[in-house]
Amino acid sequence: MKRDRERERKKEAKPSSSSSMAVGIGKAKDLHQSLPDSGGMDELLEVLGYKVRSTDMADVAKKLEQLEMVMGEDGILQLSDTVHYNPSDLSGWVQSMLSELNTNSSDNSSSTNFGIVLPGESSSTTMIDFSNNKQIDTQQTGGKMYDDDPYDLRAIAGGAIYGTTAEESPVSRNGIKRMKAAAPGSEAVDVPPESPKPVVLVDSQEVGIRLVHTLMACAEAVQQDNLKLADALVKHVGLLAASQAGAMGKVATYFAGALAQRIYKIYPQDGLETSCWEILQMHFYESCPYLKFAHFTANQAILEAFAGATRVHVIDFSLNQGMQWPALMQALALRAGGPPAFRLTGIGPPQPDNTDALQQVGWKLAQLADTIGVEFEFRGFVANSLADIDASMLDIRPAEVEVVAVNSVFELHRLLARPGAVETVLNSIKAMKPKIVTLVEQESNHNGAVFLDRFNEALHYYSTMFDSLESSALTQPLSQDLVMSEVYLGRQICNVVACEGTDRVERHETLSQWRNRLNSAGFDPVHLGSNAFKQASMLLALFAGGDGYRVEENDGCLMLGWHTRPLIATSAWQPGSTIIE
Amino acid sequence: MSQIHDNDDIQRETKKQKQCFLINDHVDLLIEVLQRLDGRSLGAAACVCRQWCSIVRNDSLWENLCFRHVSPPSVGVRSVVLALGGYRRMYMVCVRPVASRLKRRRFFSGESEVVRRVWSRHEVELSLSLFCVEYYERLLGGGGGVVSGESPAKSLKFLCKAVNVSF
Numbered sequence: 139m140k141r142d143r144e145r146e147r148k149k150e151a152k153p154s155s156s157s158s159m160a161v162g163i164g165k166a167k168d169l170h171q172s173l174p175d176s177g178g179m180d181e182l183l184e185v186l187g188y189k190v191r192s193t194d195m196a197d198v199a200k201k202l203e204q205l206e207m208v209m210g211e212d213g214i215l216q217l218s219d220t221v222h223y224n225p226s227d228l229s230g231w232v233q234s235m236l237s238e239l240n241t242n243s244s245d246n247s248s249s250t251n252f253g254i255v256l257p258g259e260s261s262s263t264t265m266i267d268f269s270n271n272k273q274i275d276t277q278q279t280g281g282k283m284y285d286d287d288p289y290d291l292r293a294i295a296g297g298a299i300y301g302t303t304a305e306e307s308p309v310s311r312n313g314i315k316r317m318k319a320a321a322p323g324s325e326a327v328d329v330p331p332e333s334p335k336p337v338v339l340v341d342s343q344e345v346g347i348r349l350v351h352t353l354m355a356c357a358e359a360v361q362q363d364n365l366k367l368a369d370a371l372v373k374h375v376g377l378l379a380a381s382q383a384g385a386m387g388k389v390a391t392y393f394a395g396a397l398a399q400r401i402y403k404i405y406p407q408d409g410l411e412t413s414c415w416e417i418l419q420m421h422f423y424e425s426c427p428y429l430k431f432a433h434f435t436a437n438q439a440i441l442e443a444f445a446g447a448t449r450v451h452v453i454d455f456s457l458n459q460g461m462q463w464p465a466l467m468q469a470l471a472l473r474a475g476g477p478p479a480f481r482l483t484g485i486g487p488p489q490p491d492n493t494d495a496l497q498q499v500g501w502k503l504a505q506l507a508d509t510i511g512v513e514f515e516f517r518g519f520v521a522n523s524l525a526d527i528d529a530s531m532l533d534i535r536p537a538e539v540e541v542v543a544v545n546s547v548f549e550l551h552r553l554l555a556r557p558g559a560v561e562t563v564l565n566s567i568k569a570m571k572p573k574i575v576t577l578v579e580q581e582s583n584h585n586g587a588v589f590l591d592r593f594n595e596a597l598h599y600y601s602t603m604f605d606s607l608e609s610s611a612l613t614q615p616l617s618q619d620l621v622m623s624e625v626y627l628g629r630q631i632c633n634v635v636a637c638e639g640t641d642r643v644e645r646h647e648t649l650s651q652w653r654n655r656l657n658s659a660g661f662d663p664v665h666l667g668s669n670a671f672k673q674a675s676m677l678l679a680l681f682a683g684g685d686g687y688r689v690e691e692n693d694g695c696l697m698l699g700w701h702t703r704p705l706i707a708t709s710a711w712q713p714g715s716t717i718i719e
Numbered sequence: 720m721s722q723i724h725d726n727d728d729i730q731r732e733t734k735k736q737k738q739c740f741l742i743n744d745h746v747d748l749l750i751e752v753l754q755r756l757d758g759r760s761l762g763a764a765a766c767v768c769r770q771w772c773s774i775v776r777n778d779s780l781w782e783n784l785c786f787r788h789v790s791p792p793s794v795g796v797r798s799v800v801l802a803l804g805g806y807r808r809m810y811m812v813c814v815r816p817v818a819s820r821l822k823r824r825r826f827f828s829g830e831s832e833v834v835r836r837v838w839s840r841h842e843v844e845l846s847l848s849l850f851c852v853e854y855y856e857r858l859l860g861g862g863g864g865v866v867s868g869e870s871p872a873k874s875l876k877f878l879c880k881a882v883n884v885s886f
Contacts, residue, residue, distance in 0.1 A: 434848070459859060461852065468851035469844075472795050502858045509802045510851070511795070676845055680820045 205235050346386045349378045350597070353390060356397055357593040365401055372398050385604040392628040393597060396635035405637055416458050416495070418629070421622030423461055426610055427681050428706050431674055431689075431698045432547050433462040436576035438670035439710040440543045441469050443574035447541040449479045453532060453570065455524055456549035457484030460499040464506055471510045479513040481540070483532055488520050496520065524549065525559040529569035542572040550652075551579055554645040564659040568713050574664060575711040579652060581697060581704045584634045585645040596634045599646075599705070603627055606700040609686055649695060649707040656711055664710040665694030674698070743770055750774065754783050758815055781806035785814050789843055800847070803854045812853060813846040 352375045359368035372394050379390035399405065423429040444450045450470075454462070463482060471477045482503065486496050496518030507514030521527050534542065544567050553559040567575060582599040586592045607623055633644040647655075653663070671691060678687040678698070690697045690704060697704035742749050753764060753775065761784065765775040774780075782797065785806055800806055821842065 461855070464851045464855035465848040468799065468848055471799050472847070476795070502855065505858055506851075506855050509854070510799045511802070672841055673845060676821070676841055680817060 201233065201236060345378055345382050349375065349382060349386060349390045352378060353393055353397075353597060354594065356394075357590050360397060360400060361588070361590040361593075368397070368401050372401060385601065385608040388624060389597070389601050389604045389631075392600070392624075392631045393593075393635065395628075396632045399632065399636040405641060415626075415629070418622055418626035419458055420461075421619045422626045425617065425619035425623045426607055427678055427687060428698060429461070429547070430677060431696075432578040432706060432708060433465065434677055435666060435670045435674055435696050435708040436545055436547065436578060436710075437462065437466045437469065438673060439574060439576050439664065439666055439708075440466060440545065441473075442667060442669075443543060443664075443710075444470070444478065444541055445473075446475075447478050449481070449535075449540040451481040451483065451535070451540045451542045453483045453485070453542065453544045453572070455485050455544070455546040457486045457496060457499060457518070460484065460503050462545070462547070463503055467503075467507055467512050467514075468510060471512050477512045479515070480507065481515040481517075483517045483519065485519045485521055485524065485527060488522060494518070494520075523556070523559065524553060525556070525562045527563075528566045532570065534570050537571055537573075542570055544570060544572045544575045546576070547578040548580065550577060551585075551645045551647060552643040554585055554647070555640050555643050560655070561659065564656070564661075568660065571713065573712065575661065575713075576708065577652065577656075577711065578706060578708045579649070580646040581648055581699070581707045582646050583648050583651065585647050593635060596631065598703075600627060600631055602700050602703045603705060606686060606705075610681065649692065649697070649709065652707075652709065656709075660714045661711040662714045663694055664712050666691075666696050666708065666710055670696060670708075743768075746774065750780070753780055756784075758784060758810055776807070778806045781810050785810055785846075786843070789840060796847070800850070803850055809846065809850045813850045817842060817846050817849070 352371055356368050356371035356375060359365070359371060375390055375394040375397075379387045379394055381387075382390065419429070440452065452463070452466075454460075460482075467477075467480060470480060482500070484496050484499065489495050500516035500518055504514050504516060517533070519527060519531065534540075550560065550563070553563055580599070582595055584592050584596050584599070586595065604624065604627065607620055607627075610620065630644045633642060634646075637643075656663075671689060674689045674696060678689060681687065686700050688699045688701065688704075690699060692704075692707070695707055695709040697707045699705050742752075749771075753761065756764065761775055761780065765772045778801070782800075800809055803809070804812075
């Protein structure tokens with residue numbers, strides 16, 4: 139027993155002193171050991187009336203956590219009438235509570251593979267590399283299945299799915315997570331009563347992995363047009379997701395919702411969402427550094443391109459609330475030699491209530507410009523698609539007079555929904571004769587031809603995004619911004635998963651794909667300098683979750699990611715020297 | 720005997736006069752002292768009395784605080800900062816939170832903690848940019864005028880932790 143070893147150690151260390159003085163004088167590591175006098179019990183808890191062996195403390199704490207999770211809101215109903223506990227023996231009480239809430243399946247501890255194996259599923263679908271990549275041990279029940287249980291997947295899927303793999307029972311209606319029976323303590327364990335519903339024994343991390351597997355299985359079902367199975371799986375995901383706290387649960391909920399929309403063919407209307415979109419993006423701007431990073435790095439590139447110019451013109455493909463431009467204007471105002479005359483052309487979508495949102499933004503920017511002493515001119519263009527704008531509308535002045543920059547943040551990918559649109563736009567950009575083109579896009583391929591590939595990529599990407607949001611949740615709890623940011627991302631998820639054709643506008647592509655596209659359209663890359671890198675790093679250090687964010691330099695482009703996964707990429711371009719008009 | 724008493728009285732009088740050096744009568748000295756304080760002490764100083772409060776509210780003290788350790792900024796900075804709300808506001812809204820965040824990070828990364836922080840040019844530029852963004856956001860949210868002394872706009876919420884003590 140561990141306790142005996144500790145006693146021995148103490149005796150060796152201080153042979154002379156009496157054991158009751160161990161805490162005061164001994165080494166630091168002995169400080170939290172209890173006085174051997176009290177029979178190894180933790181003395182603090184003992185004061186409160188509970189007897190817990192200090193050696194068991196960690197174990198008991200863990201079990202208490204499990205118990206708390208298992209009880210949930212409805213878990214209380216599952217308890218039987220008899221009272222098992224002697225509260226002074228805390229360890230034993232916890233153990234008996236846990237056992238009571240477990241089924242009598244602790245005897246059949248067969249570790250089977252996760253049950254849902256669809257025909258044709260290859261191991262390559264498990265490309266989501268979560269840190270805990272172990273097999274799920276599901277335990278069999280005593281075979282108490284109720285035929286009228288709507289979540290009994292076997293009834294729907296039949297043998298084709300469950301086939302040769304071990305049976306597994308669905309999660310009970312209350313969605314209670316069942317804990318794997320922990321190593322039983324030496325205290326007496328009461329025989330668990332029969333529970334009214336069969337349940338599956340998993341622990342919380344495994345629920346997470348199971349969620350992912352179920353989502354992927356559902357996506358595959360959708361891919362194969364097996365809508366009945368997909369429907370059942372989607373409901374299952376909903377249940378699992380509801381019981382999973384944290385980022386994984388939220389992501390799973392959004393993906394399940396999007397899958398459901400795809401299955402039932404309820405596509406979201408895009409029209410009403412434009413103004414909401416801008417508000418949501420503002421919240422996203424405030425709660426996490428992605429947009430700020432995008433703006434600061436793009437501004438740095440533009441600033442460097444504008445060096446020495448007396449008149450400058452920025453064409454912004456995604457004006458929104460114009461949050462990018464105050465910082466640029468301030469930097470221009472303070473540059474050596476004084477500010478240039480600054481002209482801004484903003485392009486935006488039509489508003490549902492026909493208000494001129496662009497003009498409002500322009501007016502506010504003009505106020506700011508006036509305050510800091512920068513000569514300012516604004517023009518707004520409302521367009522359904524960037525392809526509707528061409529260079530002649532924009533009043534481009536000759537290059538000797540005015541230096542032009544084109545800026546696109548999270549906007550260019552929408553053009554990929556219509557064939558030929560992006561080439562048109564790239565050509566019109568060339569016609570604008572910009573000195574620099576800054577492009578910020580999501581770093582992920584959500585535009586693959588195969589639905590399942592898109593789904594998996596998106597799952598991985600948005601899981602990482604939500605993870606990073608969670609970290610800021612630690613410092614700003616109950617923040618409206620975070621919730622709204624999640625809704626913002628949820629809209630994107632919905633679009634990637636549920637929509638098709640011209641409706642699917644969130645067609646993100648990776649940096650290398652954009653590089654290819656721009657190179658073949660006749661643009662040369664411009665390297666973002668070390669100033670941009672330093673500023674970006676400093677900006678990220680300001681964020682509370684700053685440890686997790688990473689700035690990477692990728693062949694002249696900057697990428698911001700969460701831990702090892704890059705999430706957005708900023709790149710800068712100029713028209714190549716070999717333009718054939 | 721009485722003479723001795725008189726002498727004592729005179730001595731006590733002169734002593735009292737010598738001890739009656741009131742810093743408040745020597746504002747230039749006071750300012751010299753205040754110029755060397757850090758932000759938190761300046762804030763505390765403003766709570767001492769009305770005279771000190773009005774002196775501390777003078778923006779040039781805060782300008783000194785912001786740019787003390789940086790090479791003299793370019794000419795236009797002052798007008799820009801004043802237009803955006805002043806150095807005191809900039810210090811409270813941007814400079815101080817930026818400094819403390821970055822100092823904490825540096826401390827955790829193993830560098831020794833410097834009691835009197837030395838700014839780098841990049842940090843100053845970043846603070847200026849954030850200050851400008853903050854001003855703009857208040858424009859967006861506030862509609863008409865911009866009231867100085869309000870709590871900072873939402874875009875800088877990630878920097879704030881506790882209640883912003885503006886006076």
